[in-house]
Amino acid sequence: MKPANKKYIPFQQINLPDRQWPNRVIDNPPVWCSVDLRDGNQALVDPMNLQEKLIYFKALCDMGFKEIEVGFPSASETEYEICRELIEGGHIPDDVCIQVLVQAREHLIRKTFDAIRGAKNVIVHFYNSTSTLQRKVVFKKDMPGIIRIAVEGARLIRQLANSYKGDTNIRIEYSPESFSGTEMDNAVEICAAVMKELGASPEHPVILNLPNTVEMCTPNTYADQIEYFIRHLPNRQSAIISIHPHNDRGTGVAAAELALLAGAERVEGTLFGNGERTGNLDIVNMGLNMYTQGVDPGLDFSNLPALRRMYEDCTKMRVHERHPYAGDLVFTAFSGSHQDAINKGVQYMKGTGGDKWEIPYLPIDPADIGREYEPIIRINSQSGKGGAAFVMQNSFGYNLPKAMHPEFGAMVKAECDRVGREISTDELFQVFCKNYLEIPQKYKLVGHSMLEESGRDSSRVHFHGTVECDGEEKAIHGVGNGPVDAFFQAIKQVGIKDYEFISYHEHAISSGSDSHAIAYIELKAPNGKTVFGVGIESNINMASIKGVLCAINRSLLS
Ligand code: KIV
Ligand code: ZN
Numbered sequence: 001m002k003p004a005n006k007k008y009i010p011f012q013q014i015n016l017p018d019r020q021w022p023n024r025v026i027d028n029p030p031v032w033c034s035v036d037l038r039d040g041n042q043a044l045v046d047p048m049n050l051q052e053k054l055i056y057f058k059a060l061c062d063m064g065f066k067e068i069e070v071g072f073p074s075a076s077e078t079e080y081e082i083c084r085e086l087i088e089g090g091h092i093p094d095d096v097c098i099q100v101l102v103q104a105r106e107h108l109i110r111k112t113f114d115a116i117r118g119a120k121n122v123i124v125h126f127y128n129s130t131s132t133l134q135r136k137v138v139f140k141k142d143m144p145g146i147i148r149i150a151v152e153g154a155r156l157i158r159q160l161a162n163s164y165k166g167d168t169n170i171r172i173e174y175s176p177e178s179f180s181g182t183e184m185d186n187a188v189e190i191c192a193a194v195m196k197e198l199g200a201s202p203e204h205p206v207i208l209n210l211p212n213t214v215e216m217c218t219p220n221t222y223a224d225q226i227e228y229f230i231r232h233l234p235n236r237q238s239a240i241i242s243i244h245p246h247n248d249r250g251t252g253v254a255a256a257e258l259a260l261l262a263g264a265e266r267v268e269g270t271l272f273g274n275g276e277r278t279g280n281l282d283i284v285n286m287g288l289n290m291y292t293q294g295v296d297p298g299l300d301f302s303n304l305p306a307l308r309r310m311y312e313d314c315t316k317m318r319v320h321e322r323h324p325y326a327g328d329l330v331f332t333a334f335s336g337s338h339q340d341a342i343n344k345g346v347q348y349m350k351g352t353g354g355d356k357w358e359i360p361y362l363p364i365d366p367a368d369i370g371r372e373y374e375p376i377i378r379i380n381s382q383s384g385k386g387g388a389a390f391v392m393q394n395s396f397g398y399n400l401p402k403a404m405h406p407e408f409g410a411m412v413k414a415e416c417d418r419v420g421r422e423i424s425t426d427e428l429f430q431v432f433c434k435n436y437l438e439i440p441q442k443y444k445l446v447g448h449s450m451l452e453e454s455g456r457d458s459s460r461v462h463f464h465g466t467v468e469c470d471g472e473e474k475a476i477h478g479v480g481n482g483p484v485d486a487f488f489q490a491i492k493q494v495g496i497k498d499y500e501f502i503s504y505h506e507h508a509i510s511s512g513s514d515s516h517a518i519a520y521i522e523l524k525a526p527n528g529k530t531v532f533g534v535g536i537e538s539n540i541n542m543a544s545i546k547g548v549l550c551a552i553n554r555s556l557l558s
Helices: 036-042 050-063 077-088 106-115 132-139 143-162 184-198 219-232 252-261 283-291 304-315 336-352 385-396 402-419 425-437 483-494 540-555
Strands: 031-034 067-071 097-103 121-129 169-177 206-212 239-245 266-269 443-454 459-469 472-480 500-511 514-524 530-537
Touching: 031 239, 031 283, 036 050, 036 067, 050 067, 050 077, 050 304, 067 077, 067 121, 077 097, 077 106, 097 106, 097 169, 106 121, 106 143, 121 132, 121 143, 121 206, 132 143, 143 169, 143 184, 169 184, 184 206, 184 219, 206 219, 206 266, 219 239, 219 252, 239 252, 252 266, 252 283, 266 283, 336 385, 385 402, 385 425, 402 425, 402 514, 402 530, 425 530, 425 540, 443 483, 443 540, 459 483, 472 483, 483 500, 483 540, 500 540, 514 540, 530 540
Parallel strands: 031 067, 031 266, 067 097, 097 121, 121 169, 169 206, 206 239, 239 266
Antiparallel strands: 443 459, 459 472, 500 514, 514 530
């Protein structure tokens, strides 16, 4: 690579030593304006057709957008026709304002006013480029020449808006395109001139949209630019300050958030950040960032998967697996320590009954945005014992005792290593069944009866049964202070001795109308090793007895 310092010009910082924005917090949502159908659309390999734009427009309205830039009607016949269909086809709710973009050029402005006939609420958004670089290499004009273009555009727009027939409520937006590459005093001067020409007043404010057309600096510098601009703008109360960040450095969301702190009141962006080059500001990302800080963004993200499907179908773009909030993998923990912490967080929330979201590694409750809770934990060879136990509990209702987690976790890890990939929840369940419920049985209980004998101070249980051992059946009988104890005594008659009872857990499991009990039995085998057994039966006593036999049979497997 060439030495960077010889090739690239570092961004000029703003002189604002008494900046106020770092001490502020975002406690209110901005006015959101979607530019999906214009900025997003113009950046697609295949721009959306009419049908796709109508579907997208409806989805934006359903989410709660009240300002939607629908296109560039003077740019092509298709764009013009789409604007007409939205209006004539009655697709625009009364409380939604459409926005149309146009360059500050006479014939394009006239065509744009023609395109909006019959609409109820419209923002006419005009722009010209103001940056130092564009003035030098594209327009070859000085600043007064650039201001003249904007002022002449504003004059015509004011005149057309005033003479407009019908009930259309027209508002005006001006963008000094490439604002962030413009000297701030020049940006202020051109916007002030436009406001004056438009006769802006607090009753009829102009939207001044300050684009980070190409993101070229750190987000704090964009915030400085916005604060500087606002502090120097004459007649400030007659303007609504809007921002339009792009994402060239990957910090579009950060830049927008800091710009809000700096005083911006309105934000233009797109769903999932579609837009020119690296995209526009991602409104889903920014809105949900606010939501997780307790600020209602005023947009409905409650069915994000459906929104994503609509977006992918209409744009033919795809949302990356790790896209904040929306990606396939963002509610998935592969690492064992993460799984364990999530598991503990879930238990903590259940245990305390608190209504605050306090789960490590999950900044948002997936259920709030229509995501499944189930795939939060996925199992691969990196996963820990806690993850496997969590899936057993969360997906199948099996609450494995803690002491059993290492044993089961090791089985799951071995299976992942064997297949060489992540395993599904069903495959994980099969590991459980194969190792606990479907094991080879050296000893098999083929029949039994139990009798409880209650005395004044104590009760005893008699167990009578038949055990099949290596194909041969033997009758057994034992007496104990409970069913498990009686069974333990009885199996001594077939030579099963020297097992020590360590722990016992049980709970109910139900699938549909069927209710069963599951018992987890931990025994110490004669060789000193501990082993778990599992029994499932409709009757809890039998579940325990089966669990004991399961542990014994497992201890005899080589
Ligand atoms: O990025 C930009 O500067 C734009 C303007 C036309 C607002 O899209
Ligand atoms: Zn843009």
